[in-house]
Amino acid sequence: MSTTHLSPTFQLAGNLSVNRVGYGAMKLTGPGVWGPPSNPEEAIAVLREAIALGVNHIDTSDFYGPHTVNQLIRQALHPYPKDLVIVTKVGARRGPDRSWPRALSKDDITAAIYDNLRNLGLETLDVVNLRVGAVEEPLQESIAEPFGVLADLRSQGLVRHLGLSNVTPAQLTEAQSIAPVVCIQNHYNLVHRADDGFLDACAAQGIAFVPFFPLGGFQPLQSSALQECADQLAATPMQIALAWLLQRSPNILLIPGTSSLAHLKENIAAATLHLPPAIIDKLNNLAHQ
Ligand SMILES: NC(=O)c1ccc[n+]([C@@H]2O[C@H](COP(=O)([O-])OP(=O)(O)OC[C@H]3O[C@@H](n4cnc5c(N)ncnc54)[C@H](OP(=O)(O)O)[C@@H]3O)[C@@H](O)[C@H]2O)c1
DSSP states (O other): OOSOOOOSEEEEETTEEEESBOEEGGGSSBTTTBSSOSOHHHHHHHHHHHHHTTOOEEEOOTTTBTTHHHHHHHHHHOSOOTTOEEEEEESBOOOTTSOOOBOOSHHHHHHHHHHHHHHHTOSSEEEEEEEOSOSSOOOOSOOHHHHHHHHHHHHTTSEEEEEEESOOHHHHHHHHTTSOOOEEEOBOOSSOOTTHHHHHHHHHHTOEEOOBSTTOTTSOOOOHHHHHHHHHTTOOHHHHHHHHHHHHOTTBOBOOBOSOHHHHHHHHHGGGOOOOHHHHHHHHTTOOO
């Protein structure tokens, strides 16, 4: 594994470049990714501070809340900075029991695009990911139909670029026969590395790989080895986890989620850390598979 991939930016598409450290907005809700956050003022402050610290890539979805996260983004940041890239996703909706059923019919996808446009206050969405599988595992199935619907909406000018989430390499290939794909958003972090090969294949094609749960998700990563590495570099375990991802491959874009200003600052500062080879080796041994 190389340790030299420290370019601060990545070109998502011909006319679209983002800083590799972005922000994932899912945490800006109440418990269970439902309803408004307990402290909306801090949520707005987090979004504004992210931009002030150089973040120009925010990951969201209208099904966070639902609607509340996009509405907060609009409230905090609209009119948006020119270089801000908001990436959203469709393919699920929320049940009244706070569940996340898939929503991949033509009507579901079309309605989700219009919900995102309305709640974000945009006429065109920069990037939309089609979220296919559940969080646990991608599903082996054809995505030609739902991706075709999304590609049509792109042709109508409602979306600039397309991505995929919770997918397999075969699903990427199938989608690419329909329309270009600029990013993959799958579950990946220091210990969850089932997508190592997929990530490298995306890098070879110049496609961004945007790991969700970069810090481990709802229960952030914890291990004595991670703590030891952090102590050695006078950093925090979460900064080590993020720096490892940045050094793992130049096509990785980070979208760590936080509702805390202090954590936001800590996470963005991880971009300045350099992990020496001995630390990388130690961290590589933490993979679960
Ligand atoms: N495509 C999909 O299916 C999918 C699924 C899940 C998530 N996502 C996207 O991926 C983004 C990131 O995922 P995520 O937020 O679920 O997980 P994550 O980034 O791996 O971890 C977030 C958790 O880590 C905590 N945290 C953040 N920074 C920290 C720090 N410096 N020190 C200690 N704890 C820290 C947060 O709590 P605090 O709020 O207390 O900081 C939160 O509990 C989401 O925002 C969302 O946009 C996509």
